[in-house]
Amino acid sequence: MITIALYNLKGGVGKTTSAVNLAYLASEAKRSTVLWDWDPQGAASWYLGVDELNKKAIKLMSRGMPVGKLEVASPFPNLTVVPADLSLRKADMALAGVDQARKLIQKMVSPLSESTSILVFDCPPTISPSIEFVLSSVDLVLVPLIPSPLSLRAMTQVSEFFESRKRAPKRIYGFFNMVDSRRKLHQQTLEGAKYFPVPVMNTVIPMDSAAELMAQKRAPLTSYARRGRAAIAYRAMWKEIGQILTS
Incomplete structure (x- = not known):
């Protein structure tokens, strides 16, 4: 089972929309895919048409209940969702530290490996155990x-945090999202990507009005705007992810 997490300390960067679109592309390739919505706002669940929230999500998680029992089917084949709700804001208190979190999450995820090809986490913009x-x-x-410039700062903060910890991510990559190639600042930032503290993906996700319709349509833009610029870029990104994971 391949596991991927979308994360940034800064909100409003297209984290959830990217998680939803990448999960959809995995499922479209006939890979059994689970999107685990860790953000208390539950936006990823909403985008995928899931109204059934885990109203006691953190209570169930604190017991180490297998993720399979929390999954909800989405309208899209091969794609299920572990919905979020506001109780997840209390995750730190319920899971009582990194060691406890490690044991419980491992217990929850372990059974998935037998039936799931791809597990995508949509993480909230915070650091917790x-x-x-x-x-x-x-x-x-x-x-x-x-x-x-805030992109470099956010990326540096994430990189420095994990450098100070015993356990660091196996692979961490940045990628540029909502890019407007007409803007000089965007051009300059992309050119300076080689100075970032971690690798940056070659694929760039452009600004696309189709993304604004995701909340209205409650669907990944890669499903309804397949020929749009962002959809084409996400497909290229999914291929690049495959190359990264096999390198």
């Missing part, structure tokens, strides 16, 4: 970045 363990245990952490 549970999120720290998720990020340090997945095969790949993807950090979406809007082209601006």
